[in-house]
Amino acid sequence: KRIVIDLSRSRNPSKMAIIHHIILVALLAISVTAVSTSSKLKPTQTVPASPPPLAISAAAKAFTDAHNKARAMVGVSPLAWSLTLEAAASRLARYQRNQKKCEFASLNPGKYGANQLWAKGLAVPPSLAVETWVKEKAFYDYKSDSCAANHTCGVYKQVVWRNSKELGCAQATCAKESTVLTICFYNPPGNIIGQKPY
Template identity: 90%
Template sequence: MISPLTLRINQRMALTHRIIILVALLAISVTAVSPAAKLKPKQTVPTTPPPPPAISAAAKDFLDAHNKARAMVGVPPLVWSRTLEAAANRLARYQRNQKKCEFASLNPGKYGANQLWGKGLAVPPSLAVETWVKEKPFYNYKSDTCAANHTCGVYKQVVWRNSKELGCAQATCAKESTVLTICFYNPPGNIIGQKPY
């Protein structure tokens, strides 16, 4: 027969073993589901926006020529817009495919626009812009007018202070030996009653 003292010691030991096993199981389960164990290392968020996607050499040529003219009158540079480029491209392709590279009808729309038609020669983007900028001597800033028998609206659009974005395209009509260049500007310029800069 087991004495009452031995029975109590055995019961306490059994209870102690159960408590130890229970604590061990709790420790294992807490470690398995601990949120700290599931956290990934802290990732840093960049503070500067990613650089814009690279633009084509022609786009860079258009943009550089515009921004050179704009810098000469102290207005901020334009940025290239893929949206405007796509719109100019659609219109230039339409003019090539349907109108034999004739000038496009550029009725006032949501974008400002310039176009150049060249026959029998290559028209690099910078040459198109330089042709528009050649109207500068015919623009009278003080009176905001063009000299008699001259135009200057395409020059004014190139340097229009409030225009921020640029997109251009060219189409070549080989049979007619012509090149049509179209540039769109957003917001549009040449607003009556406002000077370009």
């Protein structure tokens, strides 16, 4: 809606002066209001975008999913994939392939928790490696925190260790020997003597 004032019809100069004065006061009031309102407005803040989710390989996803399935069964929080741990596992797996014919790696002492699996004559998808470690649960007695003779429950305990938060795994294949070496690292490490895994 517009307001129009026709000053041409007013012959009285004092009326014209009053009208001019009213218009100036009105314009001044509008400009002061606009300035005071704009000074109260807060500048728009730019919120940085969230980083995109970590893009991981299908093998990394399979390792992570298999671990987290076992962890969910005992009520511990899921692990997240770590590119740092993956790189460390990959370096060790490649070294074992290139220098040691895919033999088990020497993992003690290390700054990460670790599991490894050696298989001859068959492909080892990530889920199979983790399932092999998790099968040791059948020989683990939680109450006494002990393992049946001739079994390695430590591999199972590391998979479900409550304080471990991230993992990274790698595999190496030695074609001549038809063997596959799987190595997973965990941070923080598990299997601390005197502590139960969950």
